[in-house]
Amino acid sequence: MSTNAKVRVATVWLSGCSGCHMSFLDQDERLVDLAKKITLVYSPLVDVKEFPENVDVTLIEGAVANEEQLAMLKKVRGRTKILVSLGDCAVTGNVTALRNSWRHSDQAVLERAYKDPADLNAAVPTAVPKLLIKARPLHEIVKVDFYIPGCPPHADLINYVLTELLAGRAPVMEGRSKYG
Amino acid sequence: MSTNTVKLKIDGVDVTAAEGTTILKAAKDVGIIIPTLCSLEGLTAYGGCRLCLVEVSGTPKLFPACTTPIGPGMDVTTQSDKLKEYRKIAVQLLLAERTHICSVCVADDHCELQAMANQLGVDHVMFERNWSREEIDSTHDFLVIDRNRCILCTRCIRVCDQIEGVHTLDLKLRGKDSQVIMDLDEKWGNSCSCTSCRKCAKVCPVGAIYVEGEPIEHTKKRDVAEFIVERRNRK
Amino acid sequence: MAQELEFQNAYKYRINVCCSSGCVPFGALKVLKAFEDAVKEFGVEKECKVARTGCIGTCSVGPAVLVEPGDYLYQSVTPERVREIVRDHIVLGLPVKDMLYERNAYFKKQHRLVLRNAGKIDPSRIQDYINMGGYGGLLKCLTDTPQAVINELIASGLRGRGGAGFPTGQKWSLVARAQNSPKYIVANLDEGDPGVFANRTLAEADPHAIIEGMLIAAYAIGAEKGYIYIRSEYPLAIQTLQKAIAQAKAMTLLGESILETPFKFDLELRFGAGAFVAGEETAILASVEGKRAMPRPRPPYPANSGLWQKPTLIQNVETLANIPLIIQNGGAWFAKTGTPKCTGTKCFSLTGKVNNPGLIEVPMGITLREVVFDVGGGVPDGKKFKAVLVGGPSGGCLPDTLLDIPIDYDSLVKVGAIMGSGGIVVLDEDSCMVDTARFFTEFCVDESCGKCTPCRAGLARLKDVFGKITNGAGEMSDITTLEKSSSFIRDGSLCGLGQTAPNPVITTLRYFKDEYIQHIVEKRCDAGKCFKSRGEEEIE
Structure with missing residues (x-):
C-alpha cells in the first residue's frame, strides 16, 4: 500500500442483517482517525452505484445466498487486493445458512416465507434473483485473505484488523476471533 | 502409599x-x-x-x-507449529462436522468448542460444512439434546455411567453416523433408567445437552464430576 | 496313528478337489460329487482317494483339482469332464493334457510355508494334518521349556503378519513376563479388507495349523484360554474351524492335560459382526469381551492389560500358522527365507487387473515387479500397467517406478504403502487414481468407528472434497485441503485404521498429482470414471 495516497477501502453487504456494518460504525471516534488514512470508495453507507476498480481492502458482510450476490462477489474479488470476510455470515454462513440443513432449501425457504403464511394469491416471487441451493461463506467461492468472525464482530476487533492491515501487518487472531 | x-x-x-x-x-x-x-x-x-x-x-x-x-x-x-496446525484442523473438523452456529446456540459464550476456536485462532473453517440435520429430542421434562451440536466427546455417557451410575446414555451406529442415545434408543422422555440428574447437561462442552429454560451459566458446572469424586473419596 | 498311515498309503492316487470359497461358486461341490461317482463307476475307489481340500491357489481358474502323485493340477474342471480325468489319468495313467494348468512363474516364484498344506490335505480330517507332520511342533515344544520356545521364535526373526510387523518373539516375551494371570491368546481372523482373502483361505485349508500355533504360543506364554475371532461372513471357515477344534479336543490336543501332560489350553470361537475396525487389536479385545468394537489408547498394551485387563497375546492367524514350522525346523532354518530383517514368507491376495489373480505366498524381499509380472503374469488384454495398491484399502498406490522395491515392512512404509492385510490390487490404464483414492476413502468413512476426530470427521471431509473434484467443482486449493487433512488423519488418529486410512490419498497425491490437476483444471478424467452424475445434489 502506498504511503502518500489514502488507502481505498470498500464495504459490501450481501446476505446479512447489516449488524456487522453497525459494528463497523461502533468504532465511534476511532472512525475519525481511520478516515484520515482511508477513502471509503464503495459501501452501503455511501452513495456509489458501481463497485470501483483498484480497491485496496474490501470488507464483505453476509453470506452468498443468491445469484446476484455470487456475481457481485466475483466482481469484487476481481477488483480488490485484500478481501476480508466480515462477520459470521461471511465466515461461516451463520443464520443465513440455517436453511442448508434442508434438501432443496432454496425452494423450501421461499415457500415457507411467501406461500405458507399468505392468505391470498400465495406465490413465490419471480422478479428477485434466484437463490443458490445453499447459502455459502465467501471463502467457499473465492479466495479470502482475512477473516473477522463474530455475530456481529466486536468493533474493537474490526478496528484491530483494519489497523494491522493499514500498517501492512497480518492480524493475529489467536485469542481474538470469536464466533457468535 | x-x-x-x-x-x-x-x-x-x-x-x-x-x-x-x-x-x-x-x-x-x-x-x-x-x-x-x-x-x-x-x-x-x-x-x-x-x-x-x-x-x-x-x-x-x-x-x-x-x-x-x-x-x-x-x-x-x-x-509447536505442527501441533498448532493440527489442533486448528481438529477444531475446524468439529465445526464442519455437524451444524454449529454459535449465534443461535444456547451455549454461546459458555461453549468449550467456541472458546477453543478463539484460543487457537480458528477464524474460518477450510472444509465445506456438513449442515447436518440430526434428531433433536426434547421429550424429557426439561433436558434437551440437539445432536447437531454434539462433538461425540462422550463426556455425557461417561458421567452417566461412572458418576451417576445408571448408564442411560450410550452411542449407536459408528463413524460419522454415531449418535448419543438413551437406553436402547428410546426417546428421552420414555427412558426408564434416566434419573434426570442433569450431570450430562452440566458436563457437555457444547450446547448439545441443556436444560430447557435454565440460564446456561447455571447449567454448565463442568467440574461436577471432579467435585463428586473428591467428595466420595473423602473419608 | 500307524493304522491311519497305512490307510492313507493304501491309495495309489489322491484327487484333491479345492472346495474353498473361491472354487465353490465355480461349481466345485458338483465336481467333487462327480469325482466320487466316477471313481466308483470305474471301480477304482480302493486305490484312488477323492478328498475335499482347501485352496490350491489358482483362484482364477477354478474349480481346481490336484491329482497326486505327480502334482498334476487341473484347471476349470467341469462335472462333465470328470469321467475323462478318472478314465485317462487314474485308470490309464495318462493325464488329460488340455486341462492341465501350466506351471509357470505363478508357482515357481512362490514359496509355500504357511500354505504348505493348502490344497493337499482334507481340512476336515485331523489325520491328514498329522500325516503331514502336524502337531509335531507341539510335541516338540512340550519337551522344551517355554523360554526355549520363545528363544527359537526370537531366532526365527518372525514378525507379526497382521500388518504392523512387530517381532513375534519379543511380543511373546512381554506376555510371558507379565505378572498377572490368567493370560489369554486371541487369534485375529477378522479380515475385513475388501478383496483380501488370505486368512480365510488359510482357515478353510489348514485349520489345525492355526490351532497348533495357538497351542505352542499358549505353552510359551502360559495361557490357558484362547479365542479365535472370526468374521461371521466366513461361514465355511467357521465350520472348518469348529470341526477342527472338536477333533483336536477328541484327541486331547485341546482341553485339560494335553497329550497327558499338565499343560492345558481351551479354545473358543468368537464371531465378529462385520465391522472393519474390529480387526484392530484393542477393538478386537472389546468385541471378544462382548462390547462395542471400539479401539482404546495404548498404553496399556494388551501384553500387560488386554482381555478383562489380563495379559493377552493377539496374533494374526498367518503368524500363528508359521509357528509349528519354526518349532519343528528351528528358528535358524526359518530365518534363511526372506531378508535378514524380514524373515519368512507372506501371503498376499493378488487381485485386480492381473492375469493370474489368486492367493499367493512369496518370500519376503521379493520385488513388487516379480509379484505383479511374474507371479501375477502381468496385466491382461495388452493394457498398460498403471499402479499397484499394496496393503488393502489403507495401503498405498505405487507407480511403475517403484516396482523394484523389495516387499518387506520397512521398504513399503518408506514409499507410503503398508504390508497391511496383504492385499495387492493391480490397476491398469483404465483406472483413475483420483477415483481410486475416492473409493477407498469412502470405504474408510463407512468403517471408521467414530471415536476420534481425525478419522471420523476428517475422512468424511476428505470424501466431500473428492465428491467436489470428481463432480467438476474442484479447485486447486482442494489439493492443499487434502494434503493438510490427510497428514493430520495419519498422525493424529487413535488407531491403525485412521493412521493408515489416508494412505491411498497421500500416495496418489505424491505419485499421480498430475491426474488431480487434470481433474481440477481441465475437468477431464482420461479413464472416464469421474464427472458422472451420482444422483446427489449438485455442488452449487
Missing part, C-alpha cells in the same frame, strides 16, 4: 510426578495447560478429540497427553 516418582521435561520445564500420572496432569501441575475437549477431571480418559496431542522427542509419533503416562527422561513438547 509408596509411590515412585518420575522425572521428565515438559516444554523445557523440569517436572517430577508420580509414576502413572498422565502427561496432561503432570503438565497441568506445573501450570502448562494443554488444550482438551473430551477430557474431564473425575471421568476416565477417552482419547477421542485429539486436541491434546503432544510431541515426545526421539519419536515422530504424536501422543495424546490425556492417556499417555509419563515416562522417565521424557522430553515433551506441548506447543
